[in-house]
Amino acid sequence: MGVEGEINRFLQILRESRQRGLVVVGTRDMIGWAEKLSRYASGDCAIVAPSSKGLSSLCKAWAPPGSIERILGGEFSAAIIAVEGLIRPSIIAGAGETIRSRGFLAIVADPPGEWDPGPPGGTGLYRQYLISSIKDNPLHLWVDADAGRIVSRSTDLSEGVGTSWSLDGYKPSPASGVPRKLAAACRSESQARALEALARFLRGRWRSALVKGDRGRGKSYVLGLALAYAAWRRLIGRVIVVGPTPLSVQSMMSGLLRGLEVLGVGGYRVVRASGGEVVRVSGAWFRVAYDPPDTAEPAPLVVVDEAAAVGVARVRRLSWRAGKTLVATTIHGYEGSGRAFARLLPTILPKPYMELELAEPIRYLPGDPLERWLYRVFLLKAEPAEPEDLSELHAVEVPREVLARERRVLESVYGILVQAHYRNTPDDLLAMLESTHHRIYALTAGGTPAAVADVVIEAPEAEEEARIALDRLLYMAGASDAAFRGWRVSRIAVHEKIQRRGLGSRLLGYIEERARESGASLLTTMFSRHDVIPFWIKNGFTPFYISPRYNRVTGEKNIALAKPLDERGGEIVEAASKALSHKLVLAGSSIYRDLAAEKLALLLHSTPPSTPPLGLTRVQARHLEGFLKGEAMADQAFDAVYIAFANALLATRSWNPKDPRVIGAVARVVQGKPYSEVASIMGAETVEEAVELVEGFLREVLEDARGIWSSRVIP
Structure with a gap:
């Protein structure tokens, strides 16, 4: 043939x-x-x-x-x-x-x-x-x-393939308000049900709604249909659409244009980018426009498409300042698993909150064999086996040959990592199997992984992308030409059903032993999920770097920490960490102003004390004395208060980074935030209460640190 x-x-x-x-x-x-x-x-x-x-x-x-x-x-x-x-x-x-x-x-x-x-x-x-x-x-x-x-x-044809959806058997919910002709534009029952729910959301008092589902379920398209419904009902005016790129929101824009056509809404104008992508649809009473994540501002209605790629920090900032927020995120798809991100979103979106999930694919039949193959081979839906007996745990290195050969081991290792990290792609599999710089370590129970870590060996001879933490450490220490070898913990995670039992710390201890045996001087990590900072500090890591700009993926600033493994490593970490402490205090009101005050205080407290760098003039010293005696408010002597407080923060560690007064003082003095925001950060009921608490703490700490700032008065 x-x-x-x-x-x-x-x-x-x-x-x-x-x-x-x-x-x-x-x-x-x-x-x-x-x-x-x-x-x-x-x-x-x-x-x-x-x-x-x-x-x-x-x-x-x-x-x-x-x-x-x-x-x-x-x-x-x-x-x-x-x-x-x-x-x-x-x-x-x-x-x-x-x-x-x-x-x-x-x-x-x-x-x-x-x-x-x-x-x-x-x-x-x-x-x-x-x-x-x-x-x-x-x-x-x-x-x-x-x-x-x-x-x-x-x-081998699959017998589990379902049937396509038909509107003929569809019964709309009572009082859904969605015209049948608009429901006919849907391509699955869950899409039609989601459209009904979104119509209620747009008419009701909900603040936010999350539409989630695997790739190819029509999440973006149904958001567009919902916007068309809102325009038809005159429920919207200005709408901002946020996505990684204009290309990423085209399915949503297609749904909007299709919905407007079906509903007979005319007289609108479509604006396209140079590549032909729709970036704005404007009618007589509504305007739906794309805005990039790094420049997007709140609006009466904000729509975030591909939310995992926009980042949790940006989604949080936009949603809390918007009137209403619609968010779509992928659970499983070509980007990898978004389960961790989908679980995180309900905790950050404003309430009242609505959650919807689309189940059926819209391009092919449910149970399609190609989808099942893609998901299985590229671990888009990896489910780790649950360890049954934790009485005997063994820390081991998992050879990449085993990962390539034993599919169940690979699924468990990969599945544990994607449970805890919300940015995963199939290309992570490529790195695990092919990169000679990567090592996989696991804590196993009865041969089943309970905790997993992906470690990258960083050395001067490695390519640049394999030295991201080491290069920043040497830069911060002013020793860019030094030859150091370090191990970077790229990712570490514990099976979600057995967390908070010390398993992550135990695995980290094993990795530290192996790194010492290899002759490495440093153990480092770098991430942008700020909620895990305490884990690393508890395990003896010291912060040495915070990126001045936001991570394009997560919307947070990257943070790097290190643990020295020998004397040379200790010297370089101390130098880099002291440099970071100066940056946090002296640039806190500019490049680190958007860093959460409680995180800035915690990170600063975890750096070693350093020599105070600033001096007061005689006039500033007199103004500071007036504040300490209660003769003036802090704002009247703010320059002097800032210098003295900065010196105290850098030179001492007697202050408690969890004390709301410390956090409030850091927010006000170091970051220059208004007292209205400081009150919210501290949990104070009024601005007046926040002022009283912050000024009381400042008088207390600056009096205790008198020997530090008074010895640095410039004649």
Whole structure:
């Protein structure tokens, strides 16, 4: 029959079964076979290929390997990956989610014996893992086109595939207020039910609503339909839409435009960006406009799409200052698992709060075999096994060969990490299997992982991205040319059902032992989830760096801490940490003003005391004496109070960073925040109470520190 005939027969099986499958073509003629596969899809396809291949006009949509997001949100009969060398897991997972029922995902690669989808200089384990996973796919065809042979084939049709949704059997909820013609624009029952709930949200007194679900469930689109309903009912005026990029909100904008069309709302204007993306829809009484995360300001209604990529800090800041907030986030999808983030959102969104979940896919049938394969292979829905007996725990290094070979171990290790860290991507799998700088350690109970850590070996000879903590430490210490070797704990997590039992600290202790044995001088970590700072400080780590800018992913500032393992390490950590303490105090009112005052106080208290850097003039000293005697308020002698308080904070550690008065004084004096905000931070009932508490504490601490500031009066 020949390979083309075999491909035709395989695609016919997909069409008849309404299921989606995988096609792999091994060939040296990548361009020719990409063109053939596009013809199989009649051009209704998306292609991922370098611009140098000249394939960008072959299909309806094109994305280079580094920008897979360009095709996301689209819907095609096929997605074709034509990439030589490295094929990142996120490319395969992302492309696979754009294909509709009866379609196929195609990978055009080198001939089977020559194909290595991993990075150059890696271990080769990703190749081993991916090839074995392809052969395990229940609905796939792998051909060696140049040799004219079938490498592997399976046409095991899934019996668990559901049926498509029809509006005919749909019964709207009583008094839903959603016209049936708008419900008809939905593509699943859960989407239609969510639209009804969002209509109630927009009419009611709720402050925030969360729409969650796996990738491809139509979350963004239903938000757009809800906005169209709100415009039709004249419930909205100015609406700000926030997402990582204009491209990321196009599904929502499509839903908005479709809804306006269905409801007969006319007279609106559509503004597009240079790339054709819709960035604003304006009518006579409403305006829906895209705003980037770093410049977005609150509005009567704020819509946050792809919230995990916007970051928890930005979502919190926007939602609490907006009238109403609609948020969409992905639980499982090509980006990885968003379970931890989805659990975090209800704790930060303002109340009253509504939560909705979309269950059914909208592009293909429930139970689709390609989706199940993508989720299993790239660990998009990894569920760790729960340890049963914690009486005997063993700390071990988990060899990457075991991860590549034993799927259950890999799922448990990976699953524990994604439970605790809300930014995970399939590409983390690539790093675990291929990076020679990574080590995986686990605390096991009966052979089942209970706690897991991903450690990166940082050394001068490593590439720059593998030295992110070490380079910042040396910079902060003013020793950029020094040769140090450190271990960075990239991620550490405990199974969610057995947390707060000291297992994370126990695993960290084991990693410290192994690092010492290896000759490392430092154990470091770097993260942007500020709620875990106490864990690291409790385990003997000292802060040495806080990024001046927000992390583009989380919306928080990155924080780095270190624990010295030898004398040289101790000297470098002390120097870097003292430098950080000066930055926190002297730049607290500028680049660190948005850092939570309680976190600034805690981090500062965890640095070693340092020599006071500032001096008072004689006039400032007299003004300070007047404040201490109660003859003046702190604001009247603010320059003197600031200098003396800064010196006291840097030189002493007798103050308690958890004391609300300390936190209030840090917020007011170091960060320059208004007393209205200080009162809220301290939990004071009135501004007057906050002033009294802060000034009372300042008089107390500055009197105790008299010997520090009085000896530094400039003649």
